[in-house]
Amino acid sequence: EAGVAQSPRYKIIEKRQSVAFWCNPISGHATLYWYQQILGQGPKLLIQFQNNGVVDDSQLPKDRFSAERLKGVDSTLKIQPAKLEDSAVYLCASSRSDRALGYTFGSGTRLTVV
């Protein structure tokens, strides 16, 4: 099966600009996750979707980050305005259900804010 697709692979923006990331999960996977991975650290969950509904966004900085999964398939994560500390790899993962273990991760988008 095809993996989790993410784009772009790399993005460099200036602080205070906005940026959006796109994720296409594995076909049939109902649960989608966005993680932020700062260099040298483990991934940290930002938001979890079950189909097109938000299950957990408790760690999403809602003053600047937003995410949507309107049709329960693709998802976008947006940052507006970006800060220097947002420089990180943004990983998307999906799983068959919210009870499944072993999520499949995409290769991520590396964001650099200058």
Added chain:
Amino acid sequence: GESVGLHLPTLSVQEGDNSIINCAYSNSASDYFIWYKQESGKGPQFIIDIRSNMDKRQGQRVTVLLNKTVKHLSLQIAATQPGDSAVYFCAENTFKAAGNKLTFGGGTRVLVKP
């Protein structure tokens, strides 16, 4: 399994030797523990999981040991190969009413010397 910032602990191992990667976890209520492998430029890849009521599980060339008394998890890789060079993360999975919650610990970089 706390983050160590930019300076990941590194394990250097000779090709063919066994590797042991350690992880301390914090949540006694976690249901599963999972090891992930992350190669440069890629997302984390599921290796093996262990249920919280087990103390040992074996896979292909890998063994995970769980010591709940001291909240310690280890991953043993037998006959380490160059392709095993990567960063390894342990993660805790907790089943909640709203679905799984997966929390990553800090990583360990494994360098395999030829």
